[in-house]
Amino acid sequence: MIEIRGLTKTYGQFTALDRLDLSISKGTVFGFVGPNGAGKSTTMSILATLLLPTSGTAKVGGYEVTEHPKEVRRLIGYMPDFFGVYDNFKTTEYLDFYGASYGIPRSERLKLIPQLLELVNLSDKTDFYVDSLSRGMKQRLCLARSLVHDPELLILDEPASGLDPRARIEMREILKELKSMGKTIIISSHILPELAEMVDEIGVIENGVLLAQGKVNDIQQRMRANRVLHLRLMEREAEAVAFLKELPLISLVLHDELGIHIHFGGRDEEQWELLKLLVSGGYKVLTFNEAQTDLEDVFLEITKGVRT
Numbered sequence: 201m202i203e204i205r206g207l208t209k210t211y212g213q214f215t216a217l218d219r220l221d222l223s224i225s226k227g228t229v230f231g232f233v234g235p236n237g238a239g240k241s242t243t244m245s246i247l248a249t250l251l252l253p254t255s256g257t258a259k260v261g262g263y264e265v266t267e268h269p270k271e272v273r274r275l276i277g278y279m280p281d282f283f284g285v286y287d288n289f290k291t292t293e294y295l296d297f298y299g300a301s302y303g304i305p306r307s308e309r310l311k312l313i314p315q316l317l318e319l320v321n322l323s324d325k326t327d328f329y330v331d332s333l334s335r336g337m338k339q340r341l342c343l344a345r346s347l348v349h350d351p352e353l354l355i356l357d358e359p360a361s362g363l364d365p366r367a368r369i370e371m372r373e374i375l376k377e378l379k380s381m382g383k384t385i386i387i388s389s390h391i392l393p394e395l396a397e398m399v400d401e402i403g404v405i406e407n408g409v410l411l412a413q414g415k416v417n418d419i420q421q422r423m424r425a426n427r428v429l430h431l432r433l434m435e436r437e438a439e440a441v442a443f444l445k446e447l448p449l450i451s452l453v454l455h456d457e458l459g460i461h462i463h464f465g466g467r468d469e470e471q472w473e474l475l476k477l478l479v480s481g482g483y484k485v486l487t488f489n490e491a492q493t494d495l496e497d498v499f500l501e502i503t504k505g506v507r508t
């Protein structure tokens with residue numbers, strides 16, 4: 201659905217995107233993650249035909265974005281990270297306006313608008329002025345707007361930014377529904393755990409360079425090469441710390457009121473050996489577990505050291 205090759209965008213001397221390669225297949229929900237200023241919005245704006253690249257190519261549904269912008273716009277629904285003020289528009293009028301600008305006949309718009317409002321949980325706000333809606337509601341309305349022409353691909357630039365936890369959950373549920381409708385979705389965020397539940401793949405970008413791309417699980421697996429283990433003993437914890445520091449595959453041992461924390465470079469087999477060693481050494485092990493790496497850890501691990 202998306203094929204990006206060598207995509208570069210410069211502003212004067214500054215390189216915002218540096219030879220980016222990215223492929224996203226149809227039906228995928230792709231999480232585009234990276235710190236502020238990484239180049240996410242730049243990439244999305246180019247895909248949305250709103251910004252011209254300096255070099256490289258980007259194709260959506262087989263159409264090159266600079267050569268066939270009209271065809272691309274028909275395929276995509278774009279939700280920008282900032283959206284404007286809406287003077288004296290009611291929610292229905294707002295969607296009607298966008299529907300009309302896509303050439304949808306009035307009779308169809310009359311059927312479509314209630315469906316869209318229902319999809320984004322705004323059925324009870326049918327005749328409300330847009331300006332009177334909360335931020336979360338405006339964001340959902342903006343999402344409905346991006347759906348008026350039933351696009352195959354949704355490009356959502358930080359759809360959950362500035363939302364409270366409840367509004368975020370609501371947005372997430374709507375996105376799940378869109379996924380189940382078979383839409384391809386590219387969604388950016390720097391709040392990573394939020395993406396973990398709903399994305400199939402992630403791409404991590406920093407300083408305009410794509411640092412990693414793959415299935416969430418695969419990237420987490422790769423990181424598990426250096427796992428963190430937490431232990432609690434019934435007694436003799438300080439003694440166990442000294443014992444652990446002498447063992448191979450252990451790079452760091454910390455001890456605090458929550459127990460012992462180890463950076464461990466071994467695999468499952470060696471982890472089991474470690475537990476056996478402790479138990480056969482007479483240590484009364486109460487708990488022995490591996491810390492879960494979430495997307496936040498993945499992000500910190502991948503982006504560290506590259507930041508300038």
Ligand SMILES: Nc1ncnc2c1ncn2[C@@H]1O[C@H](COP(=O)(O)OP(=O)(O)OP(=O)(O)O)[C@@H](O)[C@H]1O
Binds near residue numbers: 236
């Ligand atoms: N019009 C512009 N002129 C000059 N520099 C720009 C312009 N637009 C973006 N940039 C720079 O390009 C870089 C990438 O910006 P971009 O908005 O794509 O990042 P982002 O990953 O979306 O960040 P955020 O999470 O803060 O939205 C930033 O350093 C930004 O300052």
